[in-house]
Amino acid sequence: MAQAIHIGVIGAGTVGGGVVSILQGNCGLIEQRLGVPMQLRRVADSNPATLAALGLPEGVATHDGFAVVNDPDVHVVVELVGGDGIARELTLAAFAAGKHVVTANKALVATHGEELFSAANKAGVQYMFEAAVGGGIPILRAMRESFTGDRIESMLGIINGTANYILTRMTDNGEAFGPVLADAQALGYAEADPTYDIDGIDTAHKLALLVGMAFGGQVGLDDIHTEGIRGIEPVDLDYAKAFGCKVKLLAIAKAHQDGSIEARVHPTMVDQSRLIAQVDGVFNAVAVTGDRVGETLFYGQGAGAMATGSAVVGDLVAVARDIRTGSRDRVPPMAFQADQRSPLTIRPMAQIESLYYLRLTVVDEPGVLADISGLFGQHQISIARVIQEGQSSESVALVIMTHRAREQNLRQALAEIEALNCVTAPTTVIRVESDDA
């Protein structure tokens, strides 16, 4: 009788509960695929009520994460504590105890990845984090194990379900940001403090992992230009429709011929005929373009107990297969071999090029468009389309879609334009992702 693989879970909240449910509910299927049983040996949580609700067998529950890490009977630790404090300590302790670790903790991998990869490597164990990006979507495995013959050219990701849910409702119903956020909080789609989700920070964490996987180097969070969706108004979504576009909070990464990488997170207009523009509600998607495979897209649930738990269990089975076959370090955690990884050159935001949607607020006087377009022209920014609203004695919207322009030039032009007397409010700027940009 083959030896079972023993799992210890630390953190029995939403995702932890999902992992426990899958390991218990689908244990037969997992054994058919793995060849030996996968058994839940320890589950730790600081909240006794959370543990009690799981109905675990005698001796499995504990309040102490380190009891899981140090249990000699546990082969693989699932870290679902979150954050980069105690989670980091538990992970390092697990490695030191010779245990593989599977996690959904994007913040930890994004901020302490290199330290942890190095510790795992030294200990001869694996560190897996498919669940950290895109919930149940197996995007990291595709990058690590499938696109290994490709030079990745670009990635576009909708990787925060909360932000996508809010933008979808604003787009579909014309609702304003504030009420939709409040509703999302009431529905459990947004946290009480929604900062991480709606200001793009969570998306930037995930982008850092995707960039590392695709391009074989580290990117600091400070190097990822990050804007959230608080400034988006329903009127912008209406104009987007007029341009045949939708607005999505996108994680964008692009590789340039000079070896530099763009990595940025911001609201982005995308042509509504593109598949990624059709990804609505809490769903996530990542579009990856490789120099050989061409354009691909991966779509699924980006969050939730079961979808994220599914990704954790997928990693558990992969690690368990390696344990069974005696394989070690079969796949490096970031796709590239450790000695082939190095910090990436991130192109400064001022140097990126894009199309731009600009909604200026101007007084309705003759000559205003001439003044503004003149300043754009002086900064090498060419205007593709203008929508000027009907006459009014008050300020009106002047909406401009530019051709491809350099961010630095746009910023300089806007600074001068906003200093004009005829411009009465800050300009809303939304970058436009286009096939020719």
Place this chain on the structure above:
Amino acid sequence: MAQAIHIGVIGAGTVGGGVVSILQGNCGLIEQRLGVPMQLRRVADSNPATLAALGLPEGVATHDGFAVVNDPDVHVVVELVGGDGIARELTLAAFAAGKHVVTANKALVATHGEELFSAANKAGVQYMFEAAVGGGIPILRAMRESFTGDRIESMLGIINGTANYILTRMTDNGEAFGPVLADAQALGYAEADPTYDIDGIDTAHKLALLVGMAFGGQVGLDDIHTEGIRGIEPVDLDYAKAFGCKVKLLAIAKAHQDGSIEARVHPTMVDQSRLIAQVDGVFNAVAVTGDRVGETLFYGQGAGAMATGSAVVGDLVAVARDIRTGSRDRVPPMAFQADQRSPLTIRPMAQIESLYYLRLTVVDEPGVLADISGLFGQHQISIARVIQEGQSSESVALVIMTHRAREQNLRQALAEIEALNCVTAPTTVIRVESDDA
């Protein structure tokens, strides 16, 4: 200096040329990910001109596939011969010589899979075929290695680019099947003998692989109900639009509570708001629903030298990583352990349930709809919508959308209806894939 992994390619046509191009063009990247170089040692093709065009180094080209298989210096054989004749012999010979095999040959795996898996297992080598389904889309790896904690509930696939290209043009431009097929042949999107693609046979081969991977058993091609797209007329695509749908050639698999599996290939109406309905032209997509991960979708190029070559190279790197780490049989070729696989119970087509689009051709007389709907009613088929064309002295179209009905009942009702004097031509039947079907 670590030892290089040596590759031998048999068949240097479209995909073979892509594999050679990737191994040569991206060799540095592959080494960064693998840790050792991957070297092209032998390339076989019966056509000297094909070989000459690749510009291979001295000593690499050969006209003899068995010279590749028997070269002691080759670690992994890439079989791109196609078909189930000599390709099978070469594959078995490679296994017997202790070599791993990577292929894009769906016909061979669909018809001789169990024999080949067993031979590979006995020889202690791997047999990989990601490129056999969906070209560059890493759908098989997702099933083998990511959804291992999930009970797969259903799969819907657009997995033949030729058929999808033809249906897309017919839908977008109102063109008829014949001229579009001729054009697709001129453009190289369809073969001189297009039977495999447009009659659904190629799609059925790929579905057999997906079903085996998802449900852990064998399915014979005879058990997959297979219809192609020759019978689709532009008028049906127009009616589909009227119902908010598009027509796609879908591979469909569903698991039932009683343990039986549906596996079928036919033109299918899909609500146009669904992501899979947006997959146009030569692109492929597979939507997989798991009991935990929920709904997912994988999209990309389903054919072509580079996209399919990318999948072959992804498998080569995976095999090479296993060679490096001394791992054997880490992942079973069909996700489930060999001793856990068994023939599947395929639900007979007569027993499946679906919504149906029916375009009857009837004489324009009073009482016709009453007669027809009466016969449907007698067979427990409830009608959801009817579109009856304007009056005419000739035959007119009577278009009916049914509620959920059993195939057997529909066939019996149609047999009786088509025997009526008022029905003047065979009925076009298109199944409708609906969330509630």
